Structures are given as C-alpha cells and as structure tokens.
Amino acid sequence: MKIDWDRRTCARRGHATYAPDETRLRERLHAETALGAAWRCLRCGDFALGDPHGSGPAENAPLVPRGKVLRDLFILRFLAIERAVRGVFIVLVALAVWKFSNSQDAVRRLFDEYLDVFRPVFKHFHYDLDHSPVVGTIQKTFGYRHNTLLLVAVLLLAYALIELVEAVGLWYAKRWAEYLTVVATAAFLPLEIYELTEHISWLKIATLVLNVLAVVYILVAKRLFGLRGGHRAFEEERQTASFLEVEEAAKVPVQAHGSATVRSAGLGG
Numbered sequence: 343m344k345i346d347w348d349r350r351t352c353a354r355r356g357h358a359t360y361a362p363d364e365t366r367l368r369e370r371l372h373a374e375t376a377l378g379a380a381w382r383c384l385r386c387g388d389f390a391l392g393d394p395h396g397s398g399p400a401e402n403a404p405l406v407p408r409g410k411v412l413r414d415l416f417i418l419r420f421l422a423i424e425r426a427v428r429g430v431f432i433v434l435v436a437l438a439v440w441k442f443s444n445s446q447d448a449v450r451r452l453f454d455e456y457l458d459v460f461r462p463v464f465k466h467f468h469y470d471l472d473h474s475p476v477v478g479t480i481q482k483t484f485g486y487r488h489n490t491l492l493l494v495a496v497l498l499l500a501y502a503l504i505e506l507v508e509a510v511g512l513w514y515a516k517r518w519a520e521y522l523t524v525v526a527t528a529a530f531l532p533l534e535i536y537e538l539t540e541h542i543s544w545l546k547i548a549t550l551v552l553n554v555l556a557v558v559y560i561l562v563a564k565r566l567f568g569l570r571g572g573h574r575a576f577e578e579e580r581q582t583a584s585f586l587e588v589e590e591a592a593k594v595p596v597q598a599h600g601s602a603t604v605r606s607a608g609l610g611g
C-alpha cells in the first residue's frame with residue numbers, strides 16, 4: 343500500500359498556503375471560487391479556501407517538505423521516539439544500578455561495623471584483622487564492586503544521554519543528529535552482537551535489526567559522508583521537491599520566447 347504522506351500531513355496539520363509576489367506564479371496558485379479565494383497547498387497541491395498563510399517573494403516561501411522528503415521526516419521522527427523511549431529506559435536502569443551500588447555500600451558499612459566490634463576480640467588473640475588477607479579481600483571486593491557499579495551507572499547515563507540527544511536532533515531533522523546517530527549506533531553494534539552471544543532475546547534481535555536498518559537508511563537517504571552526492575545533492579533534492587519549485591519549472595514552457603526557453607532547456611538537462 344502506498345501511503346500519501348502529503349495528504350496525511352495536511353489532514354493532521356492543515357494545508358500550507360502561500361501567496362508569492364511574482365504575478366505568474368501567484369496566478370497558478372490562486373483561484374477565485376464561489377466561496378471566495380482559494381490557494382494551492384504547497385504540500386498536497388489541493389486548493390484550500392481562505393487567506394494564504396503567508397505572502398512575499400517566492401524565494402521567501404517556507405520550504406514545505408513533500409513526498410519522499412516528508413516520508414523521510416516521518417521515519418526520522420519514528421527513530422527519534424524509539425531513541426527517546428530507549429534513553430529514558432536506560433536512565434531508569436542507570437538509577438537502579440546506582441541505587442544498588444549504594445546498597446552495596448550499606449553492606450560494606452555493616453561489615454566494617456562488625457569489624458569494629460570484633461577487632462578488640464581478635465586483638466586479644468593476637469590476630470590483626472586490619473592486615474588479614476581474608477578481610478582485605480572482602481573489603482576490596484565490596485569497594486571494587488561499588489566502584490564498578492558506579493562506573494556502569496555512569497556509562498549507562500552517558501549512553502542514555504547520547505540516545506536522548508539523538509532523539510531531539512532527529513525529531514528536528516538536524517544533520518548533526520543524523521551523523522551522531524549513524525556513528526554512535528554503528529559504534530555500539532559490536533556490543534549488541536556480543537550481547538546476543540551471551541543471551542539471545544527477541545528484544546535484542548529486534549533492536550539490532552532496527553539499528554542496522556537505521557544506520558543504512560540514514561546513510562543512504564540523507565546522503566551522509568558524501569554518499570550519492572552528499573549534502574549538496576540532499577539540499578537540491580529538498581529544493582526541487584518543493585511545490586513552488588515544481589510550479590516554477592512547470593510555468594516556464596508557457597512563456598513563449600527568450601531566455602525562458604533557454605532556462606527550460608537548462609532545467610530539463
């Protein structure tokens with residue numbers, strides 16, 4: 343099934359109309375109806391009744407994402423939500439680990455207190471508890487584990503932060519966020535695969551598949567790292583997909599003479 347992203351978006355957010363100053367372009371976008379003036383939507387191309395949402399030179403018109411560009415935005419937002427949910431979940435896990443590390447601390451304190459109680463008793467038997475290898479090992483284990491857990495909590499928080507920053511950036515379709523997502527996600531893929539060798543779960547497999555798809559998709563669709571013409575080709579695609587641009591290109595052959603013909607020939611090539 344083919345989804346009409348343009349009409350879906352218009353149904354949700356309303357049409358995006360604009361009255362350009364350029365007369366010829368203005369005429370193409372404008373219609374007088376029995377119910378009053380109507381303007382063509384820059385997204386879906388339908389005529390919408392009422393005043394235009396903006397006006398001015400065509401070059402100042404808002405760049406309304408349409409078609410494939412709009413579909414890409416939807417996918418990015420889906421990834422943004424997925425990352426936000428994962429980020430919040432990991433923050434919760436980090437908090438749990440941190441709390442657990444503190445309770446480990448409590449266990450150690452308890453142990454130390456016992457040690458204080460028993461120290462005089464053992465001293466009586468000429469046994470120095472503070473230099474006992476067994477006690478040392480136990481103390482070290484508690485300390486080590488506490489620090490390890492704290493480190494794990496900090497690393498989890500850092501990971502969650504990356505996910506949340508990705509989420510915000512992807513939501514607003516920022517190019518840096520696309521790079522961050524690709525690089526960070528790819529960097530964590532080996533860890534995800536390693537996780538799978540330890541214990542297989544459907545959630546892990548789904549996450550891995552989603553992350554691989556996300557990396558490939560963003561790389562190709564957003565033309566990162568100079569792929570398929572890179573940033574310039576991406577911007578060109580966005581521009582040429584815009585409705586005003588399409589209309590402008592369409593109106594050119596209507597003009598019979600002169601430079602317009604040259605221009606249309608140039609556009610065609």
Ligand SMILES: [Zn+2]
Binds near residue numbers: 356358385387
């Ligand atoms: Zn519309």
